[in-house]
Amino acid sequence: MDLPTASRRLVLGGGLALLAISPARATPEAMRAAMQGFAGGAEPRPGRVRLEMPTLVENGNAVPTTVIVDSPMTAADHVVEIALFNERNPLPDIARFTLGPRCGQAWVSTRIRLGDTQSVHALARMNDGSVWSASAELIVTLPACIEG
Amino acid sequence: MSRALINVPAKARKGEVIQIRTLVQHEMETGFRPLPNGGFAPRLILRRFECIYDGETVFAADLHPAISANPYLAFRTVATTSGEMLFRWIDDRGAVREERATIEVT
């Protein structure tokens, strides 16, 4: 509890050692593979999914993200799962949401991290196995000053 | 200490679609943050969220390091019955934290 919230120091020598190593990034290929894994053989079709994100992101640490799927959310016709993917963070997966008829509406909102300007994809799998998709292009601004 | 904010309407009509919002304190350490010693801070994130209401998991989320620190999750559900809603977060080590909220359905 009393641990100081850590500060960051890049410019000074202490940070130098860590600069040599950096995590691998996801690639568009890795993202496509993850999306195919989610779709499970179905071919994602554009439509029915709305992905609401700002086009210009002030800070990539918390990007408001809302997914809405056009579905009656009845026992006979509903969204089973929604997944979010990106192509340039270290990992392609962002989150998966499990939904069902009890949701009433297929509406989910969260905040995500984006390390760079890139596209984000949302996939929704319906109970009939069909998969629908939407994507958003985002510009993530860089901090002007690197802080210590 | 970890704090959570839960927003559930106090009252709703049966069959009404209500919005639930949750905000929980957690650093969501990604595992990709380099340390001065050349390694990386070990990953420690909340990896699972569940909302249990009226005997059923009505909404769940599997989270990855790309979810922001202090995760915010909002979703909708149908008001079915008066009683307790259970919110559960599970981290990488299996630690569970739970919060409850009540709703009156008329």
Next chain:
Amino acid sequence: MIRRRGAALALLLALATVATRVEAQDTRRSGFMFMSPGTQAMQRDDMENPGMLAVLDGAELWAKPAGTSGRSCADCHGGGAEAMRGVAARYPAFDATRGEAIDLAGRILQCRAERQGDAPPPRESRTLLALTAFVAHRARGMPVAPDADPRMTPVVEAGRALWHKRLGQLDLSCAQCHDDNAGQKLASAPIPEAHPTGYPIYRLEWQTTGSLQRRIRGCLTGVRAEPFAYGADEYIALEAFLMERARGMEIETPGVRP
């Protein structure tokens, strides 16, 4: 007599006009006004404002006994909705016992050590930020109203001098960016006017709640200057000057900033 009353009335009217004009000319803008609608929404709605987590932490700590005294903050200051109402709007204030200015966090540290008999939490610790956020939140919506003690004047002036002092390898003063170029863009980021109305703030860049001192350190590092140590008089002077500069503006704690 009538004439004098007439003159007095005229003077009052004139003063009222001046007052109105001053108000109309108040073009100061909180950092809130420079943010995107999404980040503004995050601050505006308590349920979406991650800074509220610190305020809630603080509320719990406020009521919790601490130190050898076994007393909580609430035992002395009260725990109800009106406890500490508006107090933060006055800080930094002059501490007569110490004979120097003290900021809100410093006052909390002082209470912890001297009244509660506890080891004071470090600057920028979660405990101190939470208690500071809790007290500052109790002034939310109220105008900044600096301490009227005349002994604050030299502190404010020291802060003003520091504000205008060029520092670091880039040889820039606070004023050159935040007075002369506010609203312009530094790379992609709009330069705000640096009003301290939302502290402690939840900064998306930090992914946590932090103090004005931490924020100023960010600028100092940016101009490649050596930051002052946490708790340094320089920060307290700068804060006193900034609060004077923001006199009458509304306290927003917990502010959210990119």
Next chain:
Amino acid sequence: MRRRPGRRRRARRPAAVFARPPVLALLAALLASATAGAQVVPYTIVADGIPEPLGGAAGDPARGRAIVADRQKGLCILCHSGPFPELRFMGTLAPDLAGAGARWSTAQLRLRIVDAARLNPDTIMPAYHRTDGLARVAPAWRDRPILDAAGIEDVVAYLETLR
């Protein structure tokens, strides 16, 4: 004002969201070159310019362009905009660099980069090749100009091409 001794704080890793490898690599390179120890070289001001190249050698416009466009090394585009179609975020605090080579002579450009305060004491433009008269410079940057003589000449050579 009195300064109290501060508690030393543990350094934590920088960059915002995840590591941004290209930026970090550039910074590492910058710090490596900076530790080589760049000193301020003498120069002579004639009228409102410095006619002779710093250190005597001519700069390279391509290297100069890279410095100008680098947010950590040249820092120029934090305040200036310029003809950089590949860059998205450029500042608005200072004049557009496009046409700088037509507006100023080489000697004028050189002085404006080396020490613009010689021409306007209130300028916001940092002195890129001066280490005296600065206050509270962080240890990592102390006694080291923003750009060494070769860097200045590279930037001058690049700005000359902006006509």
